[in-house]
Structures are given as structure tokens and as C-alpha cells.
Amino acid sequence: MTTDSLDPAIARPQLGPPLLDGLRVVELAEEVAGPFASKLLADAGAETLKIEAPDGDMARRMAPFAEPSPHRETSTTWLAYNTSKQSVVLDLDTTAGRRVLQELVAATDILVTDRTPARLAALDLNPDDLRERYPRLIVAAVTPFGLVGSAAGWPSTALTRAHASGSAAGVRRNLGANTGAPLMAGAKVHEADGGTALALAIWAALIARERYGHGQIVDVASTDAMMNMDRVDISIAHNDGGPPPRPPTKGGSAFGGRLECSDGHLIAVTPQSHQWAGLITAMGDPAWAFDADGNLIDRMQLGEEASDAIEEWARARTRDEVFRALQSNSAPAGPVMRPSEVMNSEQERVRGFFDVLDHPVAPSSRYPQFAAQWTGSERAPRSSAPLLGSSSADVTRPHLSPWTPAQARRAGVIG
Amino acid sequence: MTTTTNGQSQQNGQNGHHGRLRAATRSGPLSGKRIIDFTWAWAGPYGAMQLALLGAELIKIESITRIDHSRQRSLAMGSFKGGVNQAPMFNEVNLNKYSIQLNLKLEGAKQVIRDLARTADGAIDNFRPGILEKLGLGYDDLRKENPEIVMLSASALGATGPERNYTGYAPTFAAMSGLSYLTGEPQEPPVMMGGSIDLRAGTAAAMAMLAGFHYRERTGRGQFIDASSSEAIGMHIAEEFLHVDLLGSDGDRLGNGHRAYAPHDVFRCASMRAPEAYTDDHKGAKSGWIAIACRNDQEWNSLCECSGLDHLREDPRFRTGLKRWKHRDELKPMIEAWTSEQSAVETAETLRAAGVPAAASVWGSDIHHSENFQSRGGAVSVRPPETALRHVLPPPWKLSATPAEIVSPAPRLGEDTDYVLSRMLGYDQDKIDALAREGALE
Known part of the structure; x- marks a missing residue:
């Protein structure tokens, strides 16, 4: 692409609306993978309601926090994976809470969840049942070992998933020598892999819905997503008995x-x-x-x-x-490069990869955009992560649910 | 392994593979969509392959004058012994594709691309920015043929900015995204990352392309998408950028550790599996590592019970989560003294049954044999035309109504040249012969 082609002065048809303008997402997910998937949709313009328990997404309690002290609104992980969303607090241990959730799901295009099959059944959100009730709904689940499979109930954390998937062994291979412990990659990359796999599959399901008129169930095992990132080397190890011996070098590469x-x-x-x-x-x-x-x-x-x-x-x-x-x-x-060097690089400044978002509690900060620029559609306006429950009253908006504010207040749905 | 699917080419022989991939385009979200695939190496081909797995007809543009180097060699290993149709790496990121040979420097070949563009829905490339434009085949050229085409160009650092012309591979994208700096043990240097970085960049590119197709379905509008592979990795580490602005510093390398939990590490085991698993045809690793994480007292107590390390529960150094974290370096050898006499797979099963997050750290055949992988359907087998049967991973998503299908191994170089020209574009034999004489089909 020459720079000319990207110059707005070159005649182009005017920009269209944001990518997911007019679509709605309900998210019932925590920590990284599920929230990352719906954040990508939210940043692309989908109206995204995040359902939180009264004490909020677990990520709100994940260190580190904006200084000086821990605060449920200032975890860096929380802020990173929840931009452009609205937060609705529902106590799903109550009948009223579950009813509201059902109504929100009925009015949405996409349900993003990270709950296990057992938990979904307990909430009357069994994916097969939902598909029957709402034929156009996309039920998108990212769980550690998938909705289907005998490992669905295994206890796990980001560490054990990275190792169970081969992803940590894949990082280890890059060290060159053949000894030493398998190693997780930095930041929360392995968990983020589950999120990108889910978002990709949701976009595929949205295309299918436009073309064929029906929704479907998207089942992503985050461990399968991590595994796929090393599919080439895993295949060679399995099918060819491992790579040929490397030439004697240091630092991980022959060249x-x-x-x-x-x-x-x-x-x-x-x-x-x-x-x-x-x-x-x-x-x-x-x-x-x-x-x-x-x-x-x-x-x-x-x-x-x-x-x-x-x-x-x-x-x-x-x-x-x-x-x-x-x-x-x-x-x-x-x-x-250190992350700070990436943020201050001329390359990323010119590309506008980071934009500054204000937040009511945390200081303003630079947030990365999606890694691609769609030159024919407007960027949706982004906002920082929502305060806990800041949009709870939105459940009474007519297009989202049948609750009036008075009914919702009486039922304890909103304060 | 539950599915065995092969392209028809090996049954039909060298020339009889018309419609070799018909099954791929039957029921996917992208069925009936045609995409010109200019990509090479790993990131671009993997991204394009996602679209092929979703049912699109991917036409990979190749040339003997500029062979996709993943048909020949790898960054770490050097050249392959086999020929260009036997490269294991190429197969993994080019399943379900067609291959046409075109020397894009020649006018006849350019005309083939323009003709394809008129019938195509999309195009994807990972050339250095400006290369396709110099060939007269950039977005502005292709949209003259087809205003609704969706085209994505992925490059190391994006199509704009002062460093747009720099070349790169996965290890350099990772280095320039901030991720390499954050990967490694706290006291060790940063780690050079490998192929998984390419596939993450490919995933982001495929997602961006799907967003473009979805948009076109809704609005009728095509567009150009400028994708940066470094940014694709940066997008995965957003919280580390917030760390810089909100805490005033860069984050640290944590290895397998955690900011709050301990134990939270991998521990050496006596073996990967119990001795009886090691039959003559066993393909998995002998040595083993187990990952164990305890997030609370309950998980810690269960670990102590399962391991016979009950005395550690009473040790004042390990009585609370915070104390275990502070004394994690003392704790590690005590746990490892136990794991080093155990097998990883069976010990992980025992710990999970007691509610403790644990997993054997697996690779290669041990992944293929793992319960979590097997119980989701396991591998798919494909038989590339000139090699033995291979087991490959299915895509990481399951779509209930429009499932992905792996219907074919990666194509041989130029395997579908005739098919694309005669059947897809309707060229007659004289026209094809003329192109061949010109050298356009090399």
C-alpha cells in the first residue's frame, strides 16, 4: 500500500458507519478471555452490556492497580479488557436477577460467556435451549477446555492452561538449548488467545447469520486456541518426531x-x-x-x-x-522494546495505535487500538471501562427489556 | 482422532483434481466467497487459512521464481530435505487452499489477477508495503476491477509511519511489540519468540478480514484494511501499556510466576507418564514437568494432603497466601522434591480430582494424546500428495451450524493452475498456452 492510498485527500467514497453499529452484545464473563472477545466487539461499535455480580468481575481484584492503592475501578487488567462496555450488576443468585438476564439475552444479538456447561444450565442458559428459543442468537462461549469434552470441569488457571495446551512448551523451545522448564509468555498472552479465537468465530457467525438467517453456538476451548498458535511446531514434533537438530548457536536462531x-x-x-x-x-x-x-x-x-x-x-x-x-x-x-518504548515510538504515534481515554477514577491513559485499520468505515467512539453497575438502570430501556423503572426498583433489580 | 479427510487429488492422480476442494465451500460462513491469497511465510498464510476453513475459496498465488520459503526452510532449522511439496510447515498453514503459479512480473499474469479480482470477494497479502502497488496490483488497482473487494495487507509494522518499509518475522514483531521484553524469568534476559507470534498476527488479520466481509454483507461496501503484525501482538498485551501510564513504569518478567499466588510454577517430574505407558510405539516425551497453581488456602491444603507434605501446612512460613508468596523460593524445592518422584500426567489427574489446578506441561505427541484434546475430537488426518499421512490440529473454534471442515492438505506448487484458469476464469486452451509460452505460469 502506498501512503497515497491512505491519504484521506484521495477521493474515496465517504466513510460508512462503524463496523458493528446497531448490534448488541450481552457479556457474562470475567478475567481475560471472554472480556477480551467482547471488548473487541464493543470497540468496533457493538452496544455491549457486561453483566457483573455485586462484587464485580474478578479482574477488578487483579493486581497491579493504578497507584496509590488497590481500587476496584483501577486494575490494569480490568481497564484493559473492558473498554467501550456498560456494566449492569445482577445478583444471579436471585430469581429477579436471573429473570432480568433472560430478558437481556432475549433482546441481544450475541451472548458472550465463559461459564461452564453446568453453570449455564443452572442459570437456564443452556446453549442448545437458547438456540431453540432465539434462532438468530449467537451463543459464544470461551471456556478453559470447551463446552464439549470430558475436561470441561477441570479446575485450572492461566498457568495450568498455558502448560496443558503446549503453549508454554512452545515458548520454551525458543530458548535454543534443549533443557530447562517450559515457560509462559509474558503479560496475559495465552489467555488473550482464547479471546481472539472467540471474536474471530463470532465474526464468522455474524456473516453466517447475515447470509443464512440463523444464529449458532460458538464453542471455543481457550486451551485449543493456545494450542493452535503452535500448530506448526506441534505437528512437526508429533508427525516427524521433532525438528532436525539445530546447528550449534546461541540465542535461539541459526542466523x-x-x-x-x-x-x-x-x-x-x-x-x-x-x-x-x-x-x-x-x-x-x-x-x-x-x-x-x-x-x-x-x-x-x-x-x-x-x-x-x-x-x-x-x-x-x-x-x-x-x-x-x-x-x-x-x-x-x-x-x-519495552512497552513504554513502543508507546513513545514515532511509528505508533503516526499510526495512532494508542488513543487516550479518560476514566472517572483512574488517571487518563493510553489504550491500544485493534491491530488493523479499516479505511472504509468510521472508527466507533471508544470509552474506558465502566464503573461497577454504572448502567444497571439501563435494563429498563424499552429496547433491552420489558422492565419499567418502577417495576425494576420494586423487584430489587435496580437501586 | 475422529475424522479422516483427504483432498481428491491423490485418488485422481496428477491431473484429475477438478473441484478438489468443492466440499470446503459447501456450508461455511464464507461458502461461495473467493479470495486471492498473495500471502507467504507463516502469518499471512495462517490468517488466509482461517478463511478457507470457514468455507472460502482461497487461491494462493505462487511462483517458482519466488517460492514461499516455508516450502523450503525454517528460521530455526535451515533447509528441508524434501522438495517444495513436502514441507511440513507449509502444510500446516495452507490447508484447504488452491495454488496457481503466476509470475507477477509478467503482464499476462497480472491480467490473470485482474480477471480474478473481478470475480473475487477479497484479497489478502503480507508483502512489504508498496510491493503490490509497484506491480500494479495494489488495492487501488484491484478496486478498479471490483469496487466491492475487501482487501487486507498485513505487514511487519503497518502501511503507514516512518518504519513501514522495515521487514520482519515473528521474532522481530514480538520484539517490537513489547512482548519479548516481558517474556522470560525475572533474572534472565528477554526471550526471543517464535512461530506462535506469526499465528497470533494471522489470527488478528483473519478477524479483521471477517469484519470487512461482515460489513460488506450489511452495507455492500468493500474496503482496504491495513494490518500491522507488531500491533497484533501489542493488542494482546494492553494491560502492560496501562501499567506504563498508571504505575509509571514497565511491567516485569514473571516467568511462570504470579503477582499474588504461590505455589504457582512448573515442577520437574520423574517422567511424563507412569512407567507402564512407555510401550515400544510410545511417541510422547519421557521427561515431564507439572504446572501447579494454588489460589487460596483450600487449594493449598489439598495440595499438601495429596503430596504427603502435610507438615508444610503447619510451617509458619507457609501459613497464609501472602506468606507462601513471600517464601515461594523456599517452597519450590520442597514441592519439587515430591514431584521429582512422580509422573506428571497421573499426578496432575490426582491433584485436579482434589480441586487443585494442575496440568502436565505437554508438547507434540503428548498434546495429541491428552484427554482434553482427545475428548474434543482430537486431530484430523490429511495426506499431502507426496508425503505420509499427517495428523493436524482442527481449528480452535467449533461453529454448531456452519462447522469448519479440513478437506484437503496444502496444495502442491501450482497444483490448480489449470483449474483456476479454465474452470474459474473460463480461459480456453489457446489462451492458457499463450500464457505458458510467455512464462506467466512459472
């Missing part, structure tokens, strides 16, 4: 890998021969890389000395010097 520079680390990856040649050029054509006739020696024939020389070269330079030298010679490389 660069993790390099320590004077001010931090950098990753260089040069699998193609022209990229390797670029790395050698960037280093100033050291003699060890060439044979007597002046041709580049096959990399696989080079041993530890080559790795040592590359490492020594990198150590004497900053990340930025190595990065620019390699990139300007078509050798793919990237500095290991």
Missing part, C-alpha cells in the same frame, strides 16, 4: 537470534541468503564469512566463531545502531 547490544537486546532473523548477506555487509564484510574465492561461505558450515563474532559486533553498538545497519541492508531485525 542471528537474540543479540546483546550496549543498551539492551535486539533480535535478528536472516533465514534467506540475501538477508544473511545483508547482515555480513552490515558488519563490514568480515573475512571469516568468505572463502578463498571471495564467496560467502554456507552459513551451516560456520560454527560458534561466527556466532561469537556477530555477538561481539552487536555488543559494541547500541540497539538502534544495529537495527538501522541491518534493516538498511535488508536483514530483518527488531530491537527488544
Whole structure:
């Protein structure tokens, strides 16, 4: 894509409405995977009601919090995965609470949930029954081991799911050597995988609904989602008995890998021969890389000395010097950036990847957008995560449920 | 493993595979949708494959002059021994696709793309920004043929910004997203990430493409979508960016640890499975690790009971959750002294039955053999034309009314060139011969 094509001055039909304008989501989910899926829908313009217990989503209690002290509105995890939603508090241990939930589900396009099959049945939200009652409803579940399968009731946490899926072993493989413990990736990436798989499948179900007129059940096991991210290496391990032995290298790759520079680390990856040649050029054509006739020696024939020389070269330079030298010679490389460096990079500033959202309790902060820009539709306005129960009174809005404010107050549905 | 599905090509031989993927386009959300797939390597092909699994007709544009390098070699392992049709990596991210050979530098091949664009619903590529435009095949060119086309271009850092022309692979996207910095043990350097990063970027691209198709169904409008692979990883770590603004610092590497819970780690075991599991044809790992997490006193007490470490319940260092967390480095060897005499799979079963979150840390065949995987239907088998039967993972979502189907292994290079030209585009033999003479079908 040339930059011209993205220039708003170039004639384009005017932007259409936001992607999910006019669609409604009810979310009954906590922590990361389910909330991440519905946050993606909410940020794309779907009106999203998050149902919370009186003490709120578990993520509200997950450290760390905006300083100075823990507060149910300022957990970074809570804030990150609940943008653009409205919060409705319902006590689902009460008949009235369950009735309201039924009515909200009846009026929605998509139900996002992370509840186990047993819990859904207890709430009279059995997916098959819901599908019969509401043929256009999309019931979208992300659970640790799926709605179907004998592991559905297993106790688990993000740690045990990352290991049960192979995802942690996959991270471990990147360390190069063949010993040591399997390792979770940083942040909450493994859990987020369940969320993106669910959101992808919801969009597929929305297309099917537009085309064929019916909803359906979307069943994502978050462990299956994590597993799929390593499907290539898992397949080779299973079908081919593991990868061929690696050449003797450090840092995880035959052709660069993790390099320590004077001010931090950098990753260089040069699998193609022209990229390797670029790395050698960037280093100033050291003699060890060439044979007597002046041709580049096959990399696989080079041993530890080559790795040592590359490492020594990198150590004497900053990340930025190595990065620019390699990139300007078509050798793919990237500095290991801190999150703060990503946020302050010129690249992301120009792309507008972060936008600042205000919040009634937490300080204003920069939030990442979706990783793609749809150039034909307007961006939906985003808002920060809702205060607990801040939209409870919305259950009385006529298009959402039959409750009048007076009825709802009498039934204890709203305060 | 419950399903065995193969493309018809191996039954029909070299040339008799017309409609080889017909079954894929029967009942999916994207049935009847045609997508031009310019992608290569891992991220783009995996994203495009999601669309093929959902029923779309994916036409992968390939050329002998510019072979998808995942047909030849890997970042970590170097070249494959087999030929371009035997690469295991290529198969995993190109299931259910057609392959046509086109040398896009030649005018005849460009005309084929323009003709395809007129009949297509979408196009997806992961070239460096600007490459397709130079070939005269960018979005502005294709939308002249078909104003409603949905086109997504995924690149390392996006199509705008000062670093848009930089090239990258999964390990560099991860490095430039902030994730590598956060991955690793607290006292160790950051970890170089691998292929899973590509597949996360591919997932985000597929989702963006589906959003574009959904939008077109509702509004009739096509559009261009600019996707950044680094941002795709950044999107997965949103709370770490909030950490910067709200706590004034970057977060830390936690390894397998947790900010509040202990024990919360992996522990070395004597073996992966009990000795009787190790028959001659056993394919799983011998050594084993178990992940155990205790979030509260109840889970801790159950762990102590199951492990015979009852005396730890009385130890003042471990009496509360906070104390266990503070003394987690002392706790770890005590638990490991027990696990190192156990097998991982069976011990995890025992702990889960007692309500303790636990799992064997599995890989490869041990994933295929795991109860959670098997009880959801297990693997699908495919037989790429020039290799042995392979077991592959099904997609990570189950759609009750429009289920995904893996109907075919990845295509051989150019396997469907004739089919695409004659059957999809209606070219006659003279026209195809002329293209071949020009070198456009190389």
C-alpha cells in the first residue's frame, strides 16, 4: 500500500458507519478471555452490556492497580479488557436477577460467556435451549477446555492452561538449548488467545447469520486456541518426531537470534541468503564469512566463531545502531522494546495505535487500538471501562427489556 | 482422532483434481466467497487459512521464481530435505487452499489477477508495503476491477509511519511489540519468540478480514484494511501499556510466576507418564514437568494432603497466601522434591480430582494424546500428495451450524493452475498456452 492510498485527500467514497453499529452484545464473563472477545466487539461499535455480580468481575481484584492503592475501578487488567462496555450488576443468585438476564439475552444479538456447561444450565442458559428459543442468537462461549469434552470441569488457571495446551512448551523451545522448564509468555498472552479465537468465530457467525438467517453456538476451548498458535511446531514434533537438530548457536536462531547490544537486546532473523548477506555487509564484510574465492561461505558450515563474532559486533553498538545497519541492508531485525518504548515510538504515534481515554477514577491513559485499520468505515467512539453497575438502570430501556423503572426498583433489580 | 479427510487429488492422480476442494465451500460462513491469497511465510498464510476453513475459496498465488520459503526452510532449522511439496510447515498453514503459479512480473499474469479480482470477494497479502502497488496490483488497482473487494495487507509494522518499509518475522514483531521484553524469568534476559507470534498476527488479520466481509454483507461496501503484525501482538498485551501510564513504569518478567499466588510454577517430574505407558510405539516425551497453581488456602491444603507434605501446612512460613508468596523460593524445592518422584500426567489427574489446578506441561505427541484434546475430537488426518499421512490440529473454534471442515492438505506448487484458469476464469486452451509460452505460469 502506498501512503497515497491512505491519504484521506484521495477521493474515496465517504466513510460508512462503524463496523458493528446497531448490534448488541450481552457479556457474562470475567478475567481475560471472554472480556477480551467482547471488548473487541464493543470497540468496533457493538452496544455491549457486561453483566457483573455485586462484587464485580474478578479482574477488578487483579493486581497491579493504578497507584496509590488497590481500587476496584483501577486494575490494569480490568481497564484493559473492558473498554467501550456498560456494566449492569445482577445478583444471579436471585430469581429477579436471573429473570432480568433472560430478558437481556432475549433482546441481544450475541451472548458472550465463559461459564461452564453446568453453570449455564443452572442459570437456564443452556446453549442448545437458547438456540431453540432465539434462532438468530449467537451463543459464544470461551471456556478453559470447551463446552464439549470430558475436561470441561477441570479446575485450572492461566498457568495450568498455558502448560496443558503446549503453549508454554512452545515458548520454551525458543530458548535454543534443549533443557530447562517450559515457560509462559509474558503479560496475559495465552489467555488473550482464547479471546481472539472467540471474536474471530463470532465474526464468522455474524456473516453466517447475515447470509443464512440463523444464529449458532460458538464453542471455543481457550486451551485449543493456545494450542493452535503452535500448530506448526506441534505437528512437526508429533508427525516427524521433532525438528532436525539445530546447528550449534546461541540465542535461539541459526542466523542471528537474540543479540546483546550496549543498551539492551535486539533480535535478528536472516533465514534467506540475501538477508544473511545483508547482515555480513552490515558488519563490514568480515573475512571469516568468505572463502578463498571471495564467496560467502554456507552459513551451516560456520560454527560458534561466527556466532561469537556477530555477538561481539552487536555488543559494541547500541540497539538502534544495529537495527538501522541491518534493516538498511535488508536483514530483518527488531530491537527488544519495552512497552513504554513502543508507546513513545514515532511509528505508533503516526499510526495512532494508542488513543487516550479518560476514566472517572483512574488517571487518563493510553489504550491500544485493534491491530488493523479499516479505511472504509468510521472508527466507533471508544470509552474506558465502566464503573461497577454504572448502567444497571439501563435494563429498563424499552429496547433491552420489558422492565419499567418502577417495576425494576420494586423487584430489587435496580437501586 | 475422529475424522479422516483427504483432498481428491491423490485418488485422481496428477491431473484429475477438478473441484478438489468443492466440499470446503459447501456450508461455511464464507461458502461461495473467493479470495486471492498473495500471502507467504507463516502469518499471512495462517490468517488466509482461517478463511478457507470457514468455507472460502482461497487461491494462493505462487511462483517458482519466488517460492514461499516455508516450502523450503525454517528460521530455526535451515533447509528441508524434501522438495517444495513436502514441507511440513507449509502444510500446516495452507490447508484447504488452491495454488496457481503466476509470475507477477509478467503482464499476462497480472491480467490473470485482474480477471480474478473481478470475480473475487477479497484479497489478502503480507508483502512489504508498496510491493503490490509497484506491480500494479495494489488495492487501488484491484478496486478498479471490483469496487466491492475487501482487501487486507498485513505487514511487519503497518502501511503507514516512518518504519513501514522495515521487514520482519515473528521474532522481530514480538520484539517490537513489547512482548519479548516481558517474556522470560525475572533474572534472565528477554526471550526471543517464535512461530506462535506469526499465528497470533494471522489470527488478528483473519478477524479483521471477517469484519470487512461482515460489513460488506450489511452495507455492500468493500474496503482496504491495513494490518500491522507488531500491533497484533501489542493488542494482546494492553494491560502492560496501562501499567506504563498508571504505575509509571514497565511491567516485569514473571516467568511462570504470579503477582499474588504461590505455589504457582512448573515442577520437574520423574517422567511424563507412569512407567507402564512407555510401550515400544510410545511417541510422547519421557521427561515431564507439572504446572501447579494454588489460589487460596483450600487449594493449598489439598495440595499438601495429596503430596504427603502435610507438615508444610503447619510451617509458619507457609501459613497464609501472602506468606507462601513471600517464601515461594523456599517452597519450590520442597514441592519439587515430591514431584521429582512422580509422573506428571497421573499426578496432575490426582491433584485436579482434589480441586487443585494442575496440568502436565505437554508438547507434540503428548498434546495429541491428552484427554482434553482427545475428548474434543482430537486431530484430523490429511495426506499431502507426496508425503505420509499427517495428523493436524482442527481449528480452535467449533461453529454448531456452519462447522469448519479440513478437506484437503496444502496444495502442491501450482497444483490448480489449470483449474483456476479454465474452470474459474473460463480461459480456453489457446489462451492458457499463450500464457505458458510467455512464462506467466512459472
